[in-house]
Amino acid sequence: MSRIGRLPIPLPKGVTFSFSEADHLVTVKGPKGELKQAIDTDFKVTLEDGQILVHRPTEQKRHKAMHGLYRSLIANMIEGVSNGYKRQLELIGVGYKASAQNNVLDLSLGYSHSVILGVPSELKVTASQEKGQNPMIFLEGIDKQLIGQVAAKIKSLRSVEPYKGKGIRFVGEYVRRKAGKAAAK
Secondary structure: OOHHHHOOEEOOOOOEEEEEOOOOEEEEEEOOEEEEEEOOOOOEEEEEOOEEEEEOOOOOHHHHHHHHHHHHHHHHHHHHHHOOEEEEEEEEOOOOEEEEEOOEEEEEOOOOOOEEEEOOOOOEEEEEOOOOOOOEEEEEEOOHHHHHHHHHHHHHOOOOOOOOOOEEEEOOOOOOOOOOOHHHO
């Protein structure tokens, strides 16, 4: 039983919701932008008393599995168009640098070359480097999935190694450190 799927989604003021039964497309518009999501043809989405409800047709295992997924996707869309999402990454390592111009991220990560990464136009990327602090990368946008995907791509360019802790990580992320050979004796 999907307990998440049964929860109603409150619709905040300033956000409009529409569901097209012809092509099963959920559209959410808010102050920050507009998002669309296609859902399975078996499911119905209704707006009742300022709350959005997702209805599944049967108790099949597949329908139960998709019920909570679609409810979470719609809730994330509403959160995105009303408040937006932010992700912060920090570069830890000697000589690591980041700069951003026109949604192009230029990273110096200890390789023989700098890594240039194009960020989708739906996101806003900024980089800051203050004296005495690690370089930071800030991602902002309304699509939670897209921000997570881009952040994971940036992180994969130099994943955190467990001995010295160098690499790219989310702000506040805990990295389990290992002892070196000398400590094993």
